[in-house]
Every structure is written in C-alpha cells, then in structure tokens.
Amino acid sequence: MKRMKSVPKSYITKVRNFPDDSGLAYEKYGKSNNIRNYTDLEILEMINGIYRDSKTLLADGNYFLELSAVVASKCILEKVTYLKKPTEEDYRTNNHNHISNIRTFYISDYFLITNSTVNRNTQHRITDYLYRIGFLNKGRKDFAGLYSISNCYKTIHNGKYPKDLFHPIKRYVNGLFFKDDYRISDFTVESNLIIHS
Template sequence: MEKLKVVPNSTVNKIRNNPDNYGLSYHDFGKSSNIVDYSEREIIEMFYGIYKDQKILLVDDGYFLDLKEVNEIVCELEDVTYFRKPTDNDLRLNSYNSIRNIRTFYVKDYFLITKNEISGVKRHQITQYLYKIGAINKGRGRYANLYSCSNHYKILQDFKEGLAPKDLYYPIKRYINGLFFNDDYKISNFRVKSNIRIELP
C-alpha cells in the first residue's frame, strides 16, 4: 500500500469530530455519508483529496477530476544537477546528460491530461497534490520554486512518447496508478517536456 505523508492523530480526530470544517467531500464521493464509517487511513486520504472507490482526485486548482477520463500525463522537467561537473567536451557531446550522471531532477509541474475539457481545461495540475502526500520534495536554494526528485534508478524507461527517466514516472506509478487503480501502469502514456536531452549511458 502506498505510504502517504503522516497526518498527526490529533488532526485526524479533529477531522472526524468536525469533518465539514475540513472540506471533505465524502457525501459526494465517499462510501458512506457517516464519518464514523471511515478508517483513519480513509480519513487521511480524503484530507488529501483522494476518493479511491470513485477514482476521484482533488486537483491543485480546487476541483474534482475523474481519473478514468485521463489519457496522458505530462511532467515538466526544468533542471537537473550532476554527480560529475561537465567538461567542455562533455558540453559539446551532451554526455554530461547521461542518465547515470544526473543526481537530482527539478520539476516545474505534473499535469493529468484529459481528451475532453473538464472545468474548462484539458490540463489538470497535480504538482501540489504530489508534494502534499510526500511523492516529491520541495527544491531548495536556487531551486526553491521547483520540486525535486532524486535519480535513484538511473534508468530511462520506454513509454509511448519515448524514453523518460523512471524516477519521474514513479510518483505517477505509485500515487495515481497504484493508489487509485491498483495497477502501476494503468495510465502509462507518460511524457516529459523539457529542453534537457537526457541520454542513455
């Protein structure tokens, strides 16, 4: 089961005692209209905008999205850091952007894409959702306006849109596909949008 960022027991108890104060939508998307019917885990999920039974997610802009309508996922990669500082020759050959030389990815946004407009748009931002549940981290220093993801696997994975770093897909794999569909590759049309050309080793 996917591990969500911990919510203190005191907060869970406050939610259980006064659910309407926390904006939970269990009346619309939950399994019951009575808050006492929900486990601690289920309350934490709803606190994060997760309604697994209905495949509904509260996206960053504050509206609910039916994940069954999603047909593509886009990750906007802004920058990376390296294990080995590039030399002039590396810069010329782009060899410093080998997947094995990248230390950390810095992401601007993640979007779920739907074929039809929902709430007036086809691109639905979930960056804050992934950050809140602990799937990605906040960047620091000069990357403070971005989100970080370590390059643990050092592998490029093959998707319909081409090769992409496995670590960039991991938050989608576990916290969209795994969490909602119990299938890590349910939505596997994944694309990384970036000016950085990451190379095979």
C-alpha cells in the same frame, strides 16, 4: 501507499467529530455518507484529496477530477544536478546528460491530461498533490520554486524518459487508484534537456 505525510491524530479526531466543518467531499465521492465509517487512513487520504472508491482526486486548482477520464500524463523537467561535473567537451557532446551521471531531477509541474474539458482545462496540475502526500521535495537555493526527484533507477524507460520521473504517476495515481501501475501509461517529459542512456 508507500508513504504519505501524516497529520496529528487530534486533527483526524476533529474531522470525525465535526465532519461538516472539515471541507471533505466524502458524501459525494466517498464510500459512505457517515464519517464514522472511515478509518483514520481513509480520512487522511481524503484530507490529501484522495477518494479511492470513486477514483476521484482533488486537483491543484481545488476541483475534483474523475481519474477514469484521464488518458495521459506529463511532467515538466527544468534542471538536473550531476554526479560528475560537466566539462566544456561534455557541453559540446551532451555526454554530461547521460542517465548514469544525473544525481537529481528538478521539475516544475506534473499534469494529468483528459480528452474532454474539466474545469475549463484538459491539463490538470497535480504537483501540489504529489508534494502534499510527501513524494516531491521542494528545491532550495538555485532550485527554489522547483521540486526534486532523485535519480534512483538510472534508467531510461522504453528509451523515452527517465524512469524515476514516471514513478509518481505509476504509484500515486495508477497504483493507488487502479491497482495497475500502467493504467495511464501515455507519459511525456517536456524539457530542453536531452537525457540519454
């Protein structure tokens, strides 16, 4: 994993010494029933809801989702900021929404999608998970309640969606759990914005 928010070493030690109080589901979804068989990194991952051995993730509704059941993913894009301030002509022609002019994307949610119902849902929110591990940043001021992603690639992937928006699914679901960046490749972006190349 590229990055993950850390916790104090004392907290990991506390989990290791008092596993029954930790709330971790390592006995059910982990590699061992003995907490002492886990590295600090593995405990940190479980604190963040990641159980790689069973390919299970703690979804935002506080329930476990087996990722082998996931068939698609999506995000909801609400707003963007621009490198060059749009003109009235840009608003008429949508020129301002050229991928090379986008500075930052602001999304409200990410979801993993299953064909069958899990915890009474087929769409499973993972926005808090992506924030917990340090991928998403909270928006401020006009963007309060949203999460920001920088437009680093400035590319429309397969002519469908901005490449940066797929990145958290690519790295923190596909890569992390399956070691295959495109294991879950059916990805959609729901938005009123039309971003073009």
